[in-house]
Structures are given as structure tokens and as C-alpha cells.
Amino acid sequence: MPSVLVIGAGFGGIGVAIELRRAGYTDVTVVEKADDLGGVWRENTYPGAGCDIPSPYYSYSYAPNPGWPMRFSLRSDILAYLRRVADRFGIRPRYGVEVTAAEFERGRWRVHTASGEVLTADVLVPAVGQLSRPAMPDIPGASTFTGHSFHSARWDHDYDLTGRRVAVIGTGASAIQFVPCIQPSAARLTVFQRTAPYLVPKPDTRYRPWQRRLLPLERAFFWALCEVGVLGLKGNRVVTAAVERIALRHLRRQVPEPELRAKLIPDYRIGCKRVLFSNDYFPALRQPNVHLETAPITAITPAGVRTADGVEHEVDVIIYGTGFRATDFLAPIEVRGLGGRSLAEEWTDGARAYLGMTVPGFPNMFLVYGPNTNLGSGSIVFMLERQARYIRQAVERIAAEQSCLDVRPEVAERFDSELQGRLGGTTWTMCRSWYRDGTGRVTTNWPGSVSEYHRRTRSLDPMAFERVAR
Template sequence: MRAPRKPSVAVIGAGFGGLGVASVLRRAGFADVTVLERADDVGGVWRDNTYPGAACDVPSSLYSYSFSPNPDWPRRYAGQPDIHAYLRRTVATEGLRVRCGTEVTGATFEDGRWRIETSTGTVTADVLVPAVGQLSRPAIPDIPGTFAGPTFHSARWDHGVDLAGRRIAVIGTGASAVQFVPRIQPRATRVTVFQRSAPYVVPKPDRAYRPWHRHAFERYPLVQQLGRLATWGVGELLTSALTSHRSLARLVDLLFRVHLRRQVPDRALRERLVPDYEIGCKRLLFSNDWYPALTSPNVDVVTEKITELTPTGVRTADGRAHEADVVVYGTGFAATDFLAPMRIRGLEGRELADEWAGGASAYLGLTVPGFPNMFLVYGPNTNLGGNSVIAMLEGQFAYILDVVRRIVPGSGVDVRREAADRFDAEMRERLGRSAWAGCASWYRDDRGRITTNWPGLVREYRRRTARADAADYRLVTTRTPQVEGA
């Protein structure tokens, strides 16, 4: 009798998480791995975010797969087109099977397999890996009123709208706004930036790579690997500053204040650009041109609360009407709406939405009791305030591979409730005494829980996901295993 066949795997999402886990599984000999992607192309956020100036705020040496280094990055901090091209190249070099234009609407675990409902039909697999991430659904604030002109979110940039000579209202001052405002400001007649809370912005040590850099990276891969390691170490320091070592946080705060004072000579404007929260409550941002753009004569920073949209612009709480021709939202993503709007059903038809009624949680951010053979990538409590999320993702890839190797088709492995509850209690306790505990609502879901961020260093997470503990799981047997050639 031949050996049992290896489990089949369906991955949802073709961004860094989905393509990465599919690559790791394929490299380990799992041939039946299919990536389901709702869009017409791969890339995730790096396909969707095409706004002017879109780039990564993590150096390229670390914001890439360790198993697939790229010696051809044109800059230390790669732009959106180059990152998107890298992910497309990954599909080709890793031989991945991606079904684009296939939106997953729901999935049910029955008879030892996952039955996945998509816009193009039903797919079955032994293992389900949702890898839709935390940054796939743009968040648009609910503001009363209606604006008559063009309106769009930075993640859905409308390149058909000519911004030259226009009055542009920018709502939000997050990571995307810090990048696109300096690019649109020179072309616009006026840019009005509506700021709810100022971000901490520090210098971005970017540079263009010269031919000799790329030659060195290709000829001597260790050079790029050392750069990756150094960047990872700096990221760990930043993370510790945001989570535990407040003395480091004070140093970062000093760097921010020196950067602000050097680039913004006007005291009144500087005062408006100082955050009203402790460093760490929101992601630290890197930019060399954000503050110079805000000091331009055609830019106004408004801190009054927005009360309504009018047909011709934006009205604020002081009664002032700010005229605009275009409204652009730089308001981030619905990061706490994990897997929405997909409907996931586990054992005995249990709904994942019911399991998460009190707030999303998953053991190690990866798996949920009652949902066998399902492993999340970039799930609850795996985001970072500093460092590269790719380093977190690669820990998840290794863990998923370790568990999938133990799965026999026709059965399921289900994380034990007590293991998941212990982990959830740990996350609540540690996050409750972290810098994020005192933050307003930026990291909290509708129930007040912090469900996005990891409370420690990447090093700890990689250690804890290096190998799965069999004692944390129970076996769910539902039908006779299939065998190769049967």
C-alpha cells in the first residue's frame, strides 16, 4: 500500500503572506498548493496602493523573503512598483499556482476537508490558510454630508483625476498621507491637510543604490545578508522602545523633536505638529519631505474637528468652510476586521464570527479552537509597531509547515481550547501594561480590545513559532485517509 498522500492546501490572498507561505510549502515538497486571489493580479497592498510616492518604510534587505533575496533593489527603501515586481517575480521563480479573479466568500470544514466557496465555484482542500492580512480593507470615516467632486482613498487612488491646479482636501495624516502629500503639493493650487492627531516623524535614511552596490549584493550575498541582520537589530530596538524600554522611547522622541525643529521654523505650525500622545501609540513614520511640504505656502494644516462634507468642500467645528475640488482619504485600514466579509464555519457549523464575538484572537495569532487545519497568516496580535512584518510572517510560515507535515488527509488538527485561552490571557495581560494600553483607540477594536499588535520582540515570536508543540493540539478524525494512487 502506498503512503498517504500529502495534504492539499488552499491559501487565500496573494500578498507577501500568501505567496510566502505557498513558497515555503512548495519548497518543502507540497505540490498541491493553490493561492486564491480576488483581484486580477498578485501583490496585495503593493498592488492596491499606487498613490504618488508609495514606498516601504522598512529597508528592502529586510522587507523581502530571506529565501529569496533581491540584489537588484534600486533604493534602500523600495518603492511600490519595485516591490510589486518582486512579488510577481516570486510567483514565477517559485512556480506558484495562483487563481486570480477568484474571491472567497466563505469556507466550511466538513468530512475532514475545507469546502471553500468562491466567485468562480467551489474549491476543496485539506488545509486552509487565510492570508488576507490586516491592511486589505480601506477605512473611510463616517462623515455627514456629501461632497460633489472626486473622492477616493489613498489605497484606491484614482489616477484619472488630474490634481494639477486643483484644491485638494486630504483627510488623515497616516503613513500614506506622509508619502503622497509631498508629491501632490507642488502640482496643487492648495492642499488642506485635516489632522486628527499628529504622527511622530523621524528622518528616513534612504539612498539610491549605485551599480557597485548591486554588483556587491549579487557577487557577495553575505553583504546583503549582513545589511538585513543589522536592519533587523535596529528594528528590535525600535520595537523595544515602543513596548517596554521607555528610555529608548525618549531618545526616539528627541530625534523627532530635533527633526521637527530643523524642518519647521514656524513655532505655531510646530506646535500643531507635536503629537498629543506617547510615542508608540501609533506607528513611527519616516520621511524627509513631509515637514517641508507642510511649510509650503500652498499647504494648510487644520486641526479642528471635521463636522461635515459639503458639496464644495469640508466644514470644521469652528464653522469654517474649506473649499476643495478633490477629497483624498489617508485614513488607513480596518485592521481589526479580520477575514471580513468571509463567512468561516468550523466544527459542528460553528461560525468564526461567533467565536470572535468578544474580540478576535488566535493561538500564536495562527489558529482558532474549533477550526481544524486552518492557519492564519498575519492574524490577530501579530502586527508590529517597529521592525519588519516579513520577519513575523516567516515565523508563521515555519510553524504552519511544521503542523502541515503532521496532518494526514482525512483528519484534522485542532488547537486545544486551554492552550488558546492561555495565550489570549497572556496577550491581554502584556498588552494591558504596554505603551499601547494608554492609547486612545488606534489599536483597539469596537470592544476596546487590542487585537492587532504583538507585545514583544520579533525574536521572541520566532522562538515560539519555531516548532509546534503536539500537546497544544488534539486530533479530529472524520473519515478514512486517502492514499497515493488509490
């Protein structure tokens, strides 16, 4: 029976371990560098942290949760759900194990940890996610700031914001959640916006008992709604125009002041950047202690933030709501495959993987939430389940054939060419966003629907792989 080592104990890693355990594979080890499972839901503790995918859809299909308190659950409820599911299926990760490197030698993977321990396994499953490493902007003078600063993904709960002059840099998914939460306590809150996001109303609700009985139907409804949303990302103007009208109507209703509203009108095609859901972000910006600054930041000074108009905004604390290094897949883990080839070097011109999971020259390694498997519309948990199923089939074949599987280069190249060709017709290529790497290549997102990904990963094609002797 093959041994499997999973790196990461988020939804992806836990899902793979459950899939393999359910299939009878017991030699499965999950290692996690932190002291708890949860991935992004463990790391992001900022006020208001929650999911913008409805909870019935943002959960494993085989482990529905009839106890969701609300449609768009907060971080604590999502984390509690994942802990319960892991416990139910007997998944016990090894915590405090930070992987630094992995190499393929003589048919097995040797995995090195920060403590000096070396682990070995037949199959390696990196499940470190795309949203695990905070991105800090390269702003001149950042190190000279004499006040307090932190990234939203490393929230400093010991620092009291009450009565403080607060600067928030960034207006992405995290900022639009925590800004309304910190606004009432701040003496002055300055939000620095580079580009305005598209915001639509958040159809949230606290579930009543009768509504919880309908959660399976609600899951199906939001699955279908997200499938329609994909059409807009693929260029369907009817869908995008409808969503754009909803967003702009939401803005007009919540921001009657012409000057402020003008600053909040996006100047790019909807869908190019992530569409956000919020009912309280715009009202927070209208409060008398809040200022929305749209002049570009030129420097951070010892006393605050300087903008292109020459104004120095003096603040006590800077909160970076600047997202994650989503295109730095697997970093900083050094991975080497056949002949010592470096995965980082293979990905010099952009990360790529067949079905987002396998890379030629790296046998028996299967990525979870790898390149081009993120979504603009839909639940990533749905995608992770399909990847877990595919990996289970790979492990079954590895066990049956007593050999290693290495995806054929021509198969991987054909898949990548198809993918990039399709991505070229999506809205994601029409502006700068975290979906694209430094070369402009879209390395994060899947160009189709989740149902298409379901079909393409339903059965492992043995002809797509070469056999490598163990």
C-alpha cells in the same frame, strides 16, 4: 498528501505556498480575487507609495534581492520583487477568484466563491492580511459632496489634481507619502489633521554597486535595530526618550515657524501610534499653497469640509488617507467551523488566535498575518516566514496522522491571556489607534520581538492540538 487552499496572493500567501512547495507538497492552490499578486503593494498605487522598512529586511531570507535600487524601495520595486520570487518558485495563483464563505464539513474545508464555484481542501490558509480593506470615516454629509473623492488605497489616476483645491483627510503612513507628491500640482492643498504623527528622518539612499554587496550586513543591522526598538514599545523609557528626541529635533529643523510647529507636536506618548519616516512631509506643509487644519471636522458639505470653528473649506476633491479596517480580520468572508460555529461570533469581543494562526473549533485552518502578529518595530515578512514554517509543520503532521488538527481551547485561552496581559503594559494601550478594536482591545500587534516569535513558532507542539477524525 493533504491538499492546501491559500486565500490571498500577497507576501503571506505566496510565502506559505513556497514553503510547502519546497517541502514537496504539490497540491497547493493559491486563489486571489484580483488579477495580480501583491496584496497591499498591488492595491496601493498612490503617488510615493513605498515601504518604511529597509528593503534588505523587507524580503524573504531565502530570496535576497541584490538589485534593490534604494534602501526604502517604492511600491513598484517591491511588487516586481514579489512577482520574480513567485515565478522563481513556480507559484501560479488563480486570479479572479473571490472567496465569500468557507465551512468545515466531514474533515474538509468547502470554500465558496463569488462565481458560485465550490473548492475543497484538507487545509485552509486565509492570507488576506490586515491592510486590505480601506477604512472610510463616518462623517455626516459625506454622500452630499458634489466634487470628486476617493480613498488613497483606491487612487483615481484618471483624475488630474493640477490646479485643483484638494482636501486630504488623515495624516497617517499613506498621507505623509503622497502629500509631498501632490503638493506641487495642487492650487490649494488643505490637510486635515486629527492627531499629529511622530516623524523621524528617513535614512534613505540609492544603492551603489559596492553597497549592494553589503546588503546581508544591512539586513542584520536593521533586524538588530528593530529589536532594540521593541524595548521602547514595551515601556523602556531610555529607548522611547531617544526616539522622541530624534523626532522633535527633526521637527524643529524642518519647521522653523512656531505656529505651524506647535500644530505638529504630538500630544501622546511616542509609539502609541505608528512612528513614521519622512524627509519631505514637513517641508511640503510649509509651502504657500498648503494649509494644515487642526480643527475637528464636523461635516462634509456639497462644496467641501466644515470644521468645528464653523469654517467651510471649499474644495474640488477629497482624498481619504484614513487607513484600513485592520481589526476586521477575514471580513467579509463568512467562516464556519465544527458544528457550524461562526468565526465572526467567536470573535464578537475581539479577534484572537493561538500564535496568531489557529482558533479552537476550526480544525486545519491556519491564519497568516492573523490577530496579534503585526509589528510596531520589525519586518512583517520575517513574521510571515515563521508562520509559513509553522504551517508547513502542521501540514506534515496532518499528512502523517491522517487526521485534522484543532488547537485545544485551554491552550488558546492561556496564550491569549498571556498576550493581553503583556499588551496592557505597552504604549499601544495609551491612546486611540488602528491597533485597537472598538472595545479597546489590542487585536493587531505582537507584544514581543520577532526573535521571540521565531522561538515560539520554531516547532509545532503536538500537545497543543486535539485530533479530529477525517
